[in-house]
Amino acid sequence: MADTVPPKGLDDRGYIEREGSLTRVPDAFRPVVAAARERLQDVFGARLHSAYLYGSVPRGTARVGRSDLDLLVALRAEPTDADRQAARVLGAALDKEFPQIDGAGTLLYGRARLLSDLERYDLGWFVACLCTPLLGADLAAFLPRYRPDSLLARETNGDLALFLPRWRERIAGAEDREEARRPLVRFMSRHLVRTGFTLVMPRWQGWTSDLREMAEVFGAYYPERARQMRTAAEYGYEPVGDPEVLHSYVDDLGPWLAEEYTRVHGTKAPRPD
Structure with a gap:
């Protein structure tokens, strides 16, 4: 498929x-x-x-x-x-x-x-x-022309593991404020969906910036995670303030995605900042 x-x-x-x-x-x-x-x-x-x-x-x-x-x-x-x-x-x-x-x-x-x-x-x-x-x-x-290959995937989103500890800190700081949680859900949802898409981008051999399409493409290769990614895509457009959503990102979907990304594409070259 x-x-x-x-x-x-x-x-x-x-x-x-x-x-x-x-x-x-x-x-x-x-x-x-x-x-x-x-x-x-x-x-x-x-x-x-x-x-x-x-x-x-x-x-x-x-x-x-x-x-x-x-x-x-x-x-x-x-x-x-x-x-x-x-x-x-x-x-x-x-x-x-x-x-x-x-x-x-x-x-x-x-x-x-x-x-x-x-x-x-x-x-x-x-x-x-x-x-x-x-x-x-x-x-x-x-700048050169770019193909949707593994090098591009690695260097764009091969650093998710570095972000997860920072995300946990931001979540802790917004624990009691729904108005602070909602933009975090939007930001983290978009980041995870885009990372999930670029994980499979070299296999799909195409590009899109539409979050829903990104989630569908990802789900074709990882059906066991498809529902999570589709939900994240919706929250990327219409965020909620539910703290459980944020915790699921840093305790489940995020760590799994970071590990799988490293396995498939390797780790992004370190930046000074």
Whole structure:
């Protein structure tokens, strides 16, 4: 059954096609994108090398009042604490001003890191395949084309085991607050579904960013875990505040997935941070 799933998200040579485009941004989100473009220039000025959109907004699947605005900024030098604070202030201002979005976040990196050998199959791939150019010269011109192979799987999500202790700490800190648990469920659900998908991606030979489709593809190869992953995909879109969901992630699904990932693809190359 699994081998009959048609490949998606690849060009006719088997490379992952870049998803997203400014032409796909829904009309309701165009004022937000325009404001982000203008304000990023104001905030970072000449230090800004390039900026990108990623996520549901450039894919054209964003939901008014439910989706967030995701940005990635490449600076000409490594970001400082002041840069990170400025990005947080910008995100908060956009979120407050535009009811179309439910939050705004900015990933900040130096150009050199994004183009480094260490990040070629992680952040580099992310920029080249999952990010839509918004400002400046596109770094994808300096990056290779990517296939859905085991190397890409290892370097994108082969570090889940490192995250689980941190997740347990975050869960403990939100134990008595449902409003804090709900975003944790959303974040961890999405991370687990994407990790489950990239575990089987080289066998499926395709790419998708749709959580439900990711869960279905995973379930074709691991039917004994299919229901858990489908449920996680739903919580990735519509999170609940149930603490039992979080504990199941760090006590059952997460540890199993981390062990299986290491067995199949190995461990991601260590990063300094």
